[in-house]
Amino acid sequence: MKSIGALQAAVTANLSDREPSAAELDAIELEMPLITAEVELLDVQISLLDRPVSELDKRRIRRAHRRVLAVRRELSNRAAAMNVPGVGA
Secondary structure, eight states, X not given: OOOOHHHHHHHTOOGGGOOOOHHHHHHHHHHHHHHHHHHHHHHHHHXXXXXXXXXXXXXXXXXXXXXXXXXXXXXXHHHHHHTOTTTTO
């Protein structure tokens, strides 16, 4: 019986050594406004974890949430216009 140990390195290549392709970088760049908006919403939510929510805090959450929705809508509309599958989903 032959051992597949020699072939195993090729099968289980280390993906951490691989750089992102130009297409992957373009996709990240295209979705960067959404990533930023989601991080801002998360920052607001984290800042309110250990205190009571005031009316001003509620507005901050709503504003951040509306920003995320607006960016998602923009990406979806752009993807539909460009006919790019999987972007803005």
